[in-house]
Amino acid sequence: MLLKEIAPKHLFFILLLLVTSNTNAFSALPNNAVHLSQYHNRRVITTIRMTRAKQSSSSGTKSASKNTTKMKSNNVRWAIRGIAGEILHNVFLRQISRARKYLGTSKQQRLEEAKKVRLPIKNETALITGATGGIGSKMAHELAFRGYDVIIAARNADLGKDLVLDIQRELENSSSSTIKGTKQTPNISFMEYHADIHLSALDVASKLAVLNETKPLTVLINNAGIMGKAEQLSMKVNLLGPVTLTLALLPLMMKNCNDDKKNVKIINVSSSAHLRATGVFDEEDLRSSSKSLMNIFPDTKDEDLSTYAKSKLALLQFSTLLRHKLPKDNKIQVFDAHPGLVWTPLLRNHIGDKATNTLQKTGLASLIYKSPTEGSRALLAALDHPAGTSEEQLYFVNGQPGGFASPESRDLQQSQQLLDRLIAPELEGIVELPDGW
Numbered sequence: 221m222l223l224k225e226i227a228p229k230h231l232f233f234i235l236l237l238l239v240t241s242n243t244n245a246f247s248a249l250p251n252n253a254v255h256l257s258q259y260h261n262r263r264v265i266t267t268i269r270m271t272r273a274k275q276s277s278s279s280g281t282k283s284a285s286k287n288t289t290k291m292k293s294n295n296v297r298w299a300i301r302g303i304a305g306e307i308l309h310n311v312f313l314r315q316i317s318r319a320r321k322y323l324g325t326s327k328q329q330r331l332e333e334a335k336k337v338r339l340p341i342k343n344e345t346a347l348i349t350g351a352t353g354g355i356g357s358k359m360a361h362e363l364a365f366r367g368y369d370v371i372i373a374a375r376n377a378d379l380g381k382d383l384v385l386d387i388q389r390e391l392e393n394s395s396s397s398t399i400k401g402t403k404q405t406p407n408i409s410f411m412e413y414h415a416d417i418h419l420s421a422l423d424v425a426s427k428l429a430v431l432n433e434t435k436p437l438t439v440l441i442n443n444a445g446i447m448g449k450a451e452q453l454s455m456k457v458n459l460l461g462p463v464t465l466t467l468a469l470l471p472l473m474m475k476n477c478n479d480d481k482k483n484v485k486i487i488n489v490s491s492s493a494h495l496r497a498t499g500v501f502d503e504e505d506l507r508s509s510s511k512s513l514m515n516i517f518p519d520t521k522d523e524d525l526s527t528y529a530k531s532k533l534a535l536l537q538f539s540t541l542l543r544h545k546l547p548k549d550n551k552i553q554v555f556d557a558h559p560g561l562v563w564t565p566l567l568r569n570h571i572g573d574k575a576t577n578t579l580q581k582t583g584l585a586s587l588i589y590k591s592p593t594e595g596s597r598a599l600l601a602a603l604d605h606p607a608g609t610s611e612e613q614l615y616f617v618n619g620q621p622g623g624f625a626s627p628e629s630r631d632l633q634q635s636q637q638l639l640d641r642l643i644a645p646e647l648e649g650i651v652e653l654p655d656g657w
């Protein structure tokens with residue numbers, strides 16, 4: 221009964237069995253039916269968009285069949301290096317490390333550790349987008365306890381202001397017992413931010429220019445994201461929003477590196493789902509004469525989550541560009557981070573109420589998924605990373621550097637095409653690209 225209820229929505233168990241017993245299992249699937257939807261989804265397999273390939277000429281057909289083969293192998297890559305790795309991590313490694321910690325500490329030590337330790341204030345500001353969400357709100361708490369002034373950039377003012385009060389309350393309750401040498405608490409504030417509206421990023425940047433005088437901005441976390449919504453909206457929220465905000469704040473962050481000799485960090489929240497995408501566009505899209513390729517993403521629902529995968533690949537490509545284009549002597553570190561599978565509204569909305577309730581009731585949710593706090597720590601691990609490490613080390617997966625990012629995400633040519641064909645035309649007249657881009 222339980223299996224019957226969970227299985228259709230939780231394909232990844234079946235997927236995992238397939239992967240571990242026979243990695244060629246995917247080749248048994250029909251050619252045009254290999255898009256396994258993200259995480260544990262919808263009805264088993266959704267049909268990939270083959271219409272364009274069918275309409276094309278013979279050379280187009282060849283390239284379409286090449287694309288299909290690549291899509292298949294990318295799905296296998298994602299199933300093994302993404303999903304299977306994450307389940308292994310969450311179900312086994314995480315539990316082993318919990319058990320070891322439990323056995324290795326006394327009850328008194330555990331009680332001490334459970335108390336939240338607040339670090340002295342830093343006189344630096346961290347801005348986090350989508351901070352009212354599952355992982356984001358926990359990151360905001362963590363950053364405050366690390367001593368940062370925190371700006372909660374979110375679109376829902378009521379939720380944002382409630383979160384400010386919540387963090388302030390927690391800080392005050394913790395201060396007398398934990399803080400040494402100072403009674404000051406960091407400042408927590410809310411700024412309205414809509415990732416799908418360019419001007420909203422400019423508004424945030426102009427407000428920050430004022431605040432930056434006293435507490436320089438040293439951490440930017442592009443966390444806001446959506447999954448399984450309209451395709452074009454997904455590209456706006458998951459790609460154009462973070463790009464616009466980052467470019468609008470870049471002059472300020474570069475100044476903070478130079479004048480105040482601070483280490484500035486940008487964390488772009490990614491996903492292992494990017495491993496499914498073969499590219500953000502295909503060759504035929506690139507031959508299109510339209511100025512911006514944004515119109516290849518329609519307003520229809522991203523049923524098979526292929527646009528989610530592309531948006532996360534595109535964000536990784538933007539990080540790649542940033543690393544290559546920022547002046548070599550700058551001290552801005554650009555990280556990508558994937559939190560792993562985390563039990564948040566983003567996932568719950570996707571799997572639906574029935575599967576959510578079953579997973580919760582049976583305790584499987586906490587076995588398979590990280591909590592939002594664990595997810596937030598996995599992302600913030602990047603903040604503790606020493607400056608000046610190699611590009612491969614800058615992708616954090618499950619809190620560890622050196623995660624597996626797809627070669628496409630580090631492809632400079634593809635990244636430049638993304639900038640030229642999608643980002644630059646969309647941002648024209650809104651935010652200037654730095655010299656030499």
Ligand SMILES: NC(=O)c1ccc[n+]([C@@H]2O[C@H](COP(=O)([O-])OP(=O)(O)OC[C@H]3O[C@@H](n4cnc5c(N)ncnc54)[C@H](OP(=O)(O)O)[C@@H]3O)[C@@H](O)[C@H]2O)c1
Nearest residue numbers: 350352353354355414415416443444445491561562564566
């Ligand atoms: N959960 C996972 O397993 C998982 C795995 C890999 C990657 N991620 C990534 O982690 C990030 C956080 O996800 P989550 O799981 O914490 O999801 P979540 O709970 O749904 O939070 C997403 C946040 O993004 C905000 N947001 C959505 N559209 C926005 C817009 N147009 N403008 C401004 N903010 C907007 C949401 O605001 P509202 O509350 O107002 O809707 C919410 O605060 C996302 O980038 C996601 O892709 C999550």
